[in-house]
Amino acid sequence: MANERFFLEGFNFGEVQDAFNSTHKSSDSKEGERKQEKIRFDGADEEWGRSWNSDPLSSIMSPPLKTCLEEISKFRENENGIGDLLEPNKEKQLPLSLASFELLKKYGNGLKRLNDERQIEPNGDPPSPMVVKQELSTEEIMRIAGARFIHSSSADVHSNHPFDLSFSSLSGYETKNVELSELLLSAAEKVGNQQFDSASRLLDLCDFFSSNTGNPVQRLVYYFSGALRERINQETGRATSKGFGKEQSFNICEAIMAPSLSNMTFYKQNPFNQVSQFAGIQAIVENVTEAKRIHIIDLEIRSGLHWTIFMQALVSREAWPLELLKITAIGTTSKQLIEDTGKRLMSFAQTMNLPFSFNVVMVSDMLDLREDDFQLDDEETVAVFSEFYLARLIASPNRLDSLTKVIRNINPRVMVIIEVEANHNSPVFVDRFIETLFYLSAFFDCLDTCMERDDPNRMISESLYFGEGIRKILVAEGDERNIRNVKIDVWRACFARFDMVEAEMSISSTYQANIMAKKLACGKACTLNMDGKSLIIGWKGTPIHSLSVWKFA
Template sequence: MIPFNQHTQSNFGELPQLWDEDESNKSKSTRCLLFSSQYQKQDPEPLKDLQNLDSLFHDTSPPFRYQINDLANIESQYSELIKPHTNQESLRHEIKESKLSTDAVIRLGGERFIQSCSSSVNDISMPAHPYGGSFSGFNDQEAKDVEMIENLLLSAEKVTHQQFERSIKLLEWCDVLCSSSGNPIQRLVYYFSKALREKIAIETGIVSPKGPGKKHVTEMERRMLIPNPTTLSVYQNLPFFQAGQFPGVQALVDAVSGVTKVHIIDLSIKQGVQCTIIMQAIASQPNLILENLKITAVGTKFKERIEETGDRLRSFAESINLRCFSFHVAMVDDMLDFKQDLLDLDPDEAVAVYASYALWGMIREQDRLEAMMKVIKNIKPRVMVVSEVAANLNSPNFVNRFIEALFFYGAFFDAIEECLGRDDENRAITESVYFGNAIMSIVASEGAERVVRHVNIDVWRKFFARFGMEEKELSMSSLYQANLMAEKFPSGSSCTFDMDGKCLIIGWKGIPIQSLSVWKFS
C-alpha cells in the first residue's frame, strides 16, 4: 500500500492523506467497486499488416461503439448512437424526481434531434417544450437545456452539409440561452457553439485554418508546468484525477519493490505531484536501504519550467530526509533526436516509465511517438504505467468526433459544477483555458491543424503491440487505492470504475474519463 505523509504539502499544495489503517475502509470500498476481482480475459490480437500509423490512430469506430452508417441517413445514424445507450426508465425517473443529469440532458436532446431530423419539416423548429406531454415533468430550465442540445446537434449536422447560414441561425438561438457562467449544459453549449462558429469561419474562408491550432495547446501545456491555484484546485477536488493517479503509482511501486536502485523516467513531469507520491512510497518500503532514487524528466520544450519542478522535488526529498534522490532532465528539441544515452542509465538500477497524459500529444506526429517508444523498448523497463483519456476524439468523421466530445466534456462540466461550484474562479479558468481551447481544436480543426487528439484503450493496445508490449493486471492493492481515494471526496460516489480487459476505466457518473493501464515488454 502507498504510504502518504503530510510533508507532501510543503511544496505542492494540500494533498489528501492516503494512508489509513482503519480496516473499516476496506468494507466501504465495495461501494464504488464496479469491476470484478477476476479480470475479463480479452487480450487483443496483435495488429497485423498495419501499413501506417494513420490507419491506426484515425480510428473510425463510432462513439460508444454504436454503428453509424451513412451521414445522409440521419435517423439511423443518431438513433443507433443515442437510443440503445439510454435507460428510458431511469431517465423518466430522473425527470420525475427533478434530478436530470447533464448526461441525461444530452441524450434527451439527441433523441429530440432524431425526431427533428426524421420529420418531414425541414425548417428550423423551436418548440416551446420538448417531448410535449409525455415529458411534462421537465421544469422550464431543463426544457431549455434539452432544446439547446437539440439545436446544437442540428447546427453541427447543417455544417456537415455545408448549410452554413442555417447552422448559424441555430447557433444564434443557442447563444441566447447559453452562457459561460450558467449551468453545466449552458456552459457546455457555449463552448461548443463558439467552436462551431470557428469551424464555419474556417470552411467559408473567413479565417485561416491555423486559428484554433497549436498556440492554444502550447499555452495549456505551459500552464500545466507552473504550480497555480487553478490546477491544484482541480486536482484536489475532482475525485477521478486522484482515483486514477494513486493506483498507477501503486502499480509502479509494486514493480520496483525491494530494489535498492530505482530510476523513474517520467514522460510528462508537469508539476511533479505524482513524483512526490512515488518518492515517498519507494522510500517508505520497510527494511530497505535505498541507495539511489533517480527521476529523469523527458521533454521537448519549457526546459526552465521542468528544471523548476526538479528544484521543488529536491526540496521535497530533503523534507523527507531522502538523501539518495537525484533529478535529471533529458531535453531534446525534437523527439526524433531522443536517444537512450540521454537517460544516464545504470545497469544495476530498476527502470520504470511513468506516462500520464504523455502520449496523446504525439498522435499527430506519429514518427516522433514511434521513435520514443523504440527507445523505451530498448531500455526494457520493468513496467510502463500509462494514463490517457478514455475517449475516441480523433475520428476523421466530424460527426463522430463532435458527439463523443459532447458527452466527454459534458461529464467534465458536470463534475466541475458538483466539485468546485459555479461561482468558483478556478471553475471559470479551467473551462475557458483548458476545456474551451481543447473543444475548439477538436471541433473546429481538421487534418494536421487539429492538435488535440485522444484515442481509447483499444487503439493504444494495437499500437503497443507493435513493440512487443504485454498488458499486466492491476493488483488488488492498486484497485483498492482507486476506491479509497474516491471515498475521500464528498462527490466520490459519482466516480465510477470499470474494467476493460486489464485496463481500469475511471469515469464520472458512468461516462469514461480516463484509462489506466500497466505494461511490460516481452
C-alpha cells in the same frame, strides 16, 4: 511557500496504505477472475457501477461512447481508431448528412428506463406524494436532446418512441436545458452539411441562451458554440481572432505545468487525476519493492505532484532503505518550467530526507530521443510513467513508434500509462462532435458536483483547457489536430506491435483507487471498472480515464 503547501496538503500515502493493509492482510487475489468486474463503492448507485459486459444500451446511465463506436462501425471501416492511429494522413472525407447522426439513435434507446424510473413504482402501498424526482444529469439531458433531434428529423415524425419525447416528464429547468442542447445539435448538423448561414443563425441562439458561468449544459453549449463558429470561419475563410497557426501563443501543456492557484484547485477538486495517479503510483511501487536505486522516466512531468505520493510510499518502506531515487523528465519545450518542477520535487525530497536527483532530457524532436540520453545505471530499476502524452503523438505515428522503440530498448521493469478513455479521432467532423459532446457532458457534470459554479478557478480551467481542447478537436484538421484521444483497445493494438504485454492491475492498486475516490467529496459518483486488465475511471458509468500497466516480453 505556496508551492510547498500544494505538495504537502491533501495526500497521505501511508494513511491509505495502512487502510489497505488492515483490510487485506490475508486476502486472496484471484486476479484472473476479475476481468470486466465492477469495483463497488459504499453508497454508490448500483447502476453507476454496472459491469460493461451487460447491454450498454439498457440504461440511461450506461457508457455512451462504446455505443457510438458500434454505430459508426456499421458504415465506416476502422472507426475504432486503429486505422487513423497508424495512418492519420488518410483523412477520408465522407459525405456529411443526417446519416452521421445515426450515432445519436442509440443514445435514446435507454430513455424508456429513465422515464419509468422517474415515476412512482407501485409496491402494494398507495403511492407517496413525498417521492422526489431526481434531477437529470448533464449527460442525460444530452441523451434526451439527441433522441428528440433524431425524432424531429425523421421522415416519420409520428413514429412511436419508447421515451416520452414531450416535455411532460421534465421540469421547467430541464426543459430549457434540453431545448438548448437541441439547438446545439442542429447547429452542428448544419455545419457538417456546410449550411453555414443556417448554422450561424442557430449559433446566435446558442450564444444568447448559454453562458460560461451557468449550469453545466449552458457552459458546454457556450464552448461548443464557439468552436462551431470558428469552424465556420475557417471553412468560409472569414477572419478569426483565434487560429492554429504559428501565431497562436497559448500552450496547454505549459499552462498545466505552471503551479498556478487554478491548476492546484482544479486538481484537488476533480477526482479523475487523483484516482488514476494514486493507483498508477501504487502499480510502480509494487514493481520496485526491493530496489535500492530507482530510476523513473516521466514522459511529461507537468506539476510533478504525483511523485510526492511516490516519495511518501518509499519513505514508508522500512525493510528496504533507498540509496537513490532518480527522476528523468523528457521535454521538447518549456525547459525552465520542467526545471522548476524539479526544484520543487527536490525541496520536498529534502523534507523527507530522501536521496534524490532530478534530470532533464531536452530534445528538439522526439525522433531525436536515444537510450543514451538517460544515463542509465546497471544497478537501477527503471520504470516509465506516461500521463496523457502518448495520444499527442497519434498525429505523428513515426514519433510514437520511435519513442516506443527507445522505451523497449531501455526495457523498464514496468510502464504505467494514463490516457483519456474516449474516441476523439474520427476523420469525420460530426462524429467527433458527438463523441466529444457526450464525453464532456459527463466531465462537466462532475465539475458541477465538485466545484461551485462561480469558482473562478473552475472558470479559468474550463476556458483554458476544455475550451481549447474542444477547439482543437472540432476545428483543427490534419497535423494541427493534435488532440486525438483513442480508447484502450486501440492502445492494445498499437502496443502489440512492440511486444508490450498488458499486466494485470493488482487488487491493491484498485483498492487504493477506491479509497482515494471515497476520500473526495464527490467520490460517490466516481466509478471504477475493469476492462480486461486495465482500470477505467469514470463518472456515473461514463468512462473518463484509462489506467494500464505494461511490461515488455
